[in-house]
Amino acid sequence: MKHNFGAGPCILPQEVFQEASQAVLNFNDTGLSILEISHRSKEFEAVIAEAERLVRELLSVPTGYSVLFLQGGASTQFAMVPLNLLPEGRKCAYLDTGTWASKAIKEARKVGEVTVVASSADANYTYIPKAYEVPADAAYFHFTSNNTIFGTEMLETPKADVPLVSDMSSDILSRKVNVADYGLIYAGAQKNMGPAGVTLVIVKDELLGKVGRTLPSIFDYQTHIGSGSMYNTPPVFSIYVSMLNLRWLKNKGGVKVIEQENIIKARTLYDEIDRNPLFRGTAVVEDRSRMNVTFITEDKAHEAAFLELAKERNLVGLKGHRSVGGFRASIYNALSIAGVNALVDAMQEFEEKTK
Numbered sequence: 181m182k183h184n185f186g187a188g189p190c191i192l193p194q195e196v197f198q199e200a201s202q203a204v205l206n207f208n209d210t211g212l213s214i215l216e217i218s219h220r221s222k223e224f225e226a227v228i229a230e231a232e233r234l235v236r237e238l239l240s241v242p243t244g245y246s247v248l249f250l251q252g253g254a255s256t257q258f259a260m261v262p263l264n265l266l267p268e269g270r271k272c273a274y275l276d277t278g279t280w281a282s283k284a285i286k287e288a289r290k291v292g293e294v295t296v297v298a299s300s301a302d303a304n305y306t307y308i309p310k311a312y313e314v315p316a317d318a319a320y321f322h323f324t325s326n327n328t329i330f331g332t333e334m335l336e337t338p339k340a341d342v343p344l345v346s347d348m349s350s351d352i353l354s355r356k357v358n359v360a361d362y363g364l365i366y367a368g369a370q371k372n373m374g375p376a377g378v379t380l381v382i383v384k385d386e387l388l389g390k391v392g393r394t395l396p397s398i399f400d401y402q403t404h405i406g407s408g409s410m411y412n413t414p415p416v417f418s419i420y421v422s423m424l425n426l427r428w429l430k431n432k433g434g435v436k437v438i439e440q441e442n443i444i445k446a447r448t449l450y451d452e453i454d455r456n457p458l459f460r461g462t463a464v465v466e467d468r469s470r471m472n473v474t475f476i477t478e479d480k481a482h483e484a485a486f487l488e489l490a491k492e493r494n495l496v497g498l499k500g501h502r503s504v505g506g507f508r509a510s511i512y513n514a515l516s517i518a519g520v521n522a523l524v525d526a527m528q529e530f531e532e533k534t535k
């Protein structure tokens with residue numbers, strides 16, 4: 181068995197793969213594949229309803245918020261957020277903490293005025309800026325809670341007097357968040373929620389319908405709210421597998437339980453990075469991500485050799501993003517403590533061999 185540290189699409193629980201593969205052949209004893217049933221069938225309506233219920237339960241989504249399953253990835257949300265939340269003539273505020281944050285900024289600029297309150301681009305996004313002020317007249321404040329590429333995470337919700345909008349693509353469902361603190365949360369599913377192809381949006385209803393611009397129907401959250409995420413054919417299989425994964429998380433004890441596991445996994449791996457003289461973490465210690473652990477070898481010449489050893493030990497998906505180099509171990513919900521221990525063992529073996 182391989183331990184998959186890939187950043188996304190990524191590991192999901194084996195049970196989920198098994199159940200999903202069964203449903204491809206015969207979904208719930210209907211004699212039909214999940215791939216061929218109508219999205220309007222009562223069977224699929226039950227799936228999407230359960231997926232929504234599980235999101236609401238696992239994240240304690242308060243009343244007054246809609247839960248949507250959309251397409252187009254988190255990248256479509258980079259555009260939909262300003263289109264739906266930035267009124268004509270107003271401005272919005274963004275925190276620039278990495279590649280995805282800056283892509284979100286780029287799209288918002290096509291819609292209206294953007295104030296970038298702070299950026300860590302000066303240090304290749306190795307930290308989260310702390311000293312900034314969000315203008316009180318901004319329509320909303322957008323930040324990326326976990327920076328998948330650079331391995332930094334905002335574990336505390338920032339304070340601002342305007343609605344908070346967060347791209348939680350790579351840490352949703354990995355830790356507790358108080359949804360009531362947010363105006364909108366979005367996340368591409370393909371890390372902790374399910375396979376690629378569906379994007380979760382949780383939006384506070386009262387923020388919508390106030391921008392004073394005509395939106396194409398498909399880019400209007402209200403269209404999707406009005407049609408229960410079925411304005412057009414939804415990604416049936418992605419939603420089904422997400423539902424199975426949400427069930428798995430619930431059966432495990434929910435977000436509170438997985439958060440404790442995630443804390444232990446991250447601590448185990450960072451402790452080894454800090455102890456082992458051959459390796460060094462790239463993100464500043466106080467902003468280290470619990471989901472994407474980025475590190476390099478002190479000696480560049482060791483990089484390929486360690487990747488080779490890791491491969492021999494069935495540890496895959498460890499190569500770092502080209503803008504950071506080195507390694508990135510994505511330790512999402514489904515990656516077990518045993519997987520992290522196997523990586524730590526490989527790092528110690530590498531140290532022994534290199535002596």
Ligand code: PMP
Nearest residue numbers: 253254255280328347349350368
């Ligand atoms: N935001 C974050 C934090 C991401 O990690 C990613 C992709 N990994 C994206 C946005 C882009 O997501 P998508 O490919 O679903 O558009």
